[in-house]
Amino acid sequence: MTDATSVRSVPRRLNMSSLPGSLIVGIVLLAPLVVAAVAGSWLAPYPYDEMNILSRLQPPGPDFWFGTDEFGRDVFSRTLVGTGSSLLMGVAATALSLLAGVPLGLVAGYKGGRVGETIMRAMDVLMSFPPILLGILVLAVTPPAQWKAIAAIGIVYVPQVVRLTRAITLELMQEEFITAARLRGESATYILFKEILPNIWPPLAVxxxxxxxxxxxxxxxxxxxxxxxxxxSSDWGLMISEARPFVEQAPWIALCPGFALAIAVIGINLLGDGLRALLDPRNTGAH
Incomplete structure (x- = not known):
């Protein structure tokens, strides 16, 4: 007779030669950005906020690799230092949405009934607002700041995390190992965090x-x-905003942070595609 726990996900041995190509390319693209985020202040050839009016709007050259802005600040140094700010905003906001959304999704899927409906209707209300509008509404009540933007973005993406977590929880509730845990008399907390949560991390990682x-x-x-x-601040979005009046005269001011933003988006997308291919149970080899 098959053991009820045998349906749980089994850790796979990773073979470096069989890693998805998109995962490898994503890591290669993101590695320099991670280094810049951690050590950008030390790697930057100039202080990111150092102004020199005599060097304002200098084109790219040996002294300033990506030119200077309207205040004579080195664009490359500002982009390098701004990597940490931009990546921090994305990672911290995502972590916040997971911390809030995963428990809500687990409860909505496990409890169901009125509790689940209440949670999901609240998420539907949040999802009815466009993300940028909801972010502005959250930030409009107080003076803008980066940490407030992180909190606002985290709130914006909670509903998506809740919906995904609930859907996976509902699917796992039909599995034999959950039935076995209930028959053993395990508490709801034990089932949620010891039985269900470890089995939903692959799709949550993607x-x-x-x-x-x-x-x-x-x-x-x-x-x-x-x-x-x-x-x-040398945040990429802020740098592009500040470059608007000089797009025709000095396009490099916007191109450098824009290029860094594009590399980050492409790299993370490829990383996500690689994780999906790597963690998809259908790609597991024969047992």
Whole structure:
């Protein structure tokens, strides 16, 4: 007779030669950005906020690799230092949405009934607002700041996490190992956090990678309209916003942070695709 616990996900041995190509490319693209996020201040050739009017709007050259902005600040140094701010906004906001959304989704899927309906209707209300509008509504009540933008973005993406977690929980509730746990008399807390939660992390990992992309883009959008990071921060969205009056005269001011933003989005998307391929049970080899 088959053991009821045999349906649980079995850890796979990772073979480096069989890793999805998209995962490898994503890691290669993101590795320099992670290094810049951690050590950007030390790697930058100039202080990111150092102004020199005599060097304002200098084109890219040997002294300033990506030129200077309207205040004579080195664009490359500002982009390098801004990597930490932009990635932090995406990762922290995603972590916040997971911390709030996963427990709510677990409860909604496990409890069902009136509790589940109440949670899901509240999520439907939040999802009825466009993300950028909801972010602005959250930030409009107080002066803008980066940590407030992180909180606003985290709130914006809670409903998506709740819906995914609930859907997976409902599916797992039909499995034999959950029935066995109930027959043993295990508490709801034990079943949720010891039986269900360990089995939902693969799709949540993929979802988290996608949420990071959306959070970075939304954070850049909020900074672009002045609701996120504030001057003299070197956040990518803020840099692109400050470059608007000089797009024709000095396009490099916007191109450098825009290129970094594109690399981050492409790299994280490829990482998510690779994780999906790696963690998909249908890709598991024969047992």
């Amino acid at each position: 979802e988290a990678s996608l949420r990071v992309v959306f959070a970075i883009l939304l954070g850049a959008s909020l900074s672009f309209i002045g609701m996120g990071a504030q001057p003299p």
